[in-house]
Amino acid sequence: MPRPTFKGISQYRNIELESSVASASPHKLIEMLLDGALGKIQMARGCMERKEIGPKCAAINWSLSIIEGLYSSLNMAEGGDIALGLSKLYEYMMRRLVAANAGNEVAILDEVTQLLGEVRTGWVAIRR
Template sequence: MFSSNRYGAKAYSMVGLESGVLGASPHKLIVMLFDGALAAIANARHHIVARHIVEKSTAIDKAATIIESGLRASLNKEVGGALALTLDTMYHYLCQRLLQANLTNDVEILDEVSLHLRDLRDAWNAIEHRPDDGVNRTLK
């Protein structure tokens, strides 16, 4: 009746992920994007060391897609002003660095991108914990 335990575990994790996304605030969704990109980069780093070229490329592509289609696409440059424009430039730079890491199998570049993403995620998390002073801090 059931094909395998692995399929069931994967389906269960997908339900958990979908539930987390559906119940998340816009702020939490951005954190989830940062975390997803960081996990993909860590995965790519592992595959570079293990010389798994196809898997490395897939992981780097996933990280770049999260940055480009998730983080960068969520910026509203009209409302976010200079900060949104700076983030847009940073996200573009990070995607370019990921492309270079993919071409050269350079784990140091992946470490650099991870460092920037962690810094941005930590700053984003700090915004959530600041007392509300009536200022809209979102970039959307």
């Protein structure tokens, strides 16, 4: 019996992710984006500790892209103070990620992880 290859596993994961995204509600999509950003920040943290510069930069850039997407999806016209607060928080987190990348500062990644984790917790709570 042939053993699964990494390529096969990767393709399966991509199909599974595409299926999850296609069937997700808008609320769930935001949750998935938050999870993705948190995962990439943790990946960057590990890379930073191992001094893997290229993968660290890629993971931070990916998390920046996700947070930028969350920022750009805010409805400032209807979101009121919550949207304004989130926009300022997302801007702050993006600046901090750039600083973490430039200075190889794990503590800054931990700070952003905590902030983004709180956003995720609040987001999940409003679904209930």
